[in-house]
Amino acid sequence: MALCTTCQTPSLTQFASPDLVAKIVYEGHDATDDPAWRTAGAATLADYGRWCKHLCGITCLRMALGPDAPSLFELRDGALKYGAYTQDAEGTIRGLIYAPFAEYVTEVHGMDATVHRHLALDEIPALLDAGRTVIVSAHFEIRRPERPAPGRGGHLVLITGRTADGALHFHNPSGIDARTRTAELPPSQFEPFFAGRGVSLGPRVDASTTR
Structure with missing residues (x-):
C-alpha cells in the first residue's frame, strides 16, 4: 500500500490516540x-470507550469537513439527533444509517450528501472527478490489503481522489500507521474489501448558509 502524498484532506482516526490504534484493534487494548x-469531545471516558469503535463514518465526515470541523463527539451528537445511529433495548449501537446521516450532513453542514445504495467501483471515478468525496463501506482489513480479504463492508473509509492510472486515494479512520491511514490502492486490490455502497459528499457551501 503506497502513501498518498497528493491528498489535502486531514488524516484523522476514530480513536483519540493514533499510536494506540493497532493495540486496540489487534491486541485487545482497552479503548x-x-x-x-x-480531545475527541466526549463528555465522559465511559461514553468515549463505548462509542469510539463505532465512529468510522463520523470520522470520515470530520475529515471531509476539513480543519475547522467540530469535534468527533459533537458530530456524533448531531448524527444521533437525526437518527443516523440507533440503540436497541440492550444498548447495542447500530449504524451508521445512510439516509438520516445524509440528511444531517446536508442540513447542518451544508454539503450535498447523496446515498448510493448500489455503487459500482467503476462509478467512483466520475464522482471524484465531479469534485465529490465518497464514504464507502469496506472491510476494516483493507489496512492490510496484501492479505486475502476476509469479507466486504462493516467499516467506512473516505475516498478523496485518484491517480492518472486509476488508483484510489483514501483515508482509513482505523489505519494503524501513517501509510494505512492515508493510502492508495488500485481498484483490483480495493474491490475485494468493497461492499458496493456508500455516501458521496459535494463541496461544502459557505458556513454562513448552514445551521
Missing part, C-alpha cells in the same frame, strides 16, 4: 485506557 480521550 478507555486512552489518555487523549477528552
Whole structure:
C-alpha cells in the first residue's frame, strides 16, 4: 500500500490516540485506557470507550469537513439527533444509517450528501472527478490489503481522489500507521474489501448558509 502524498484532506482516526490504534484493534487494548480521550469531545471516558469503535463514518465526515470541523463527539451528537445511529433495548449501537446521516450532513453542514445504495467501483471515478468525496463501506482489513480479504463492508473509509492510472486515494479512520491511514490502492486490490455502497459528499457551501 503506497502513501498518498497528493491528498489535502486531514488524516484523522476514530480513536483519540493514533499510536494506540493497532493495540486496540489487534491486541485487545482497552479503548478507555486512552489518555487523549477528552480531545475527541466526549463528555465522559465511559461514553468515549463505548462509542469510539463505532465512529468510522463520523470520522470520515470530520475529515471531509476539513480543519475547522467540530469535534468527533459533537458530530456524533448531531448524527444521533437525526437518527443516523440507533440503540436497541440492550444498548447495542447500530449504524451508521445512510439516509438520516445524509440528511444531517446536508442540513447542518451544508454539503450535498447523496446515498448510493448500489455503487459500482467503476462509478467512483466520475464522482471524484465531479469534485465529490465518497464514504464507502469496506472491510476494516483493507489496512492490510496484501492479505486475502476476509469479507466486504462493516467499516467506512473516505475516498478523496485518484491517480492518472486509476488508483484510489483514501483515508482509513482505523489505519494503524501513517501509510494505512492515508493510502492508495488500485481498484483490483480495493474491490475485494468493497461492499458496493456508500455516501458521496459535494463541496461544502459557505458556513454562513448552514445551521
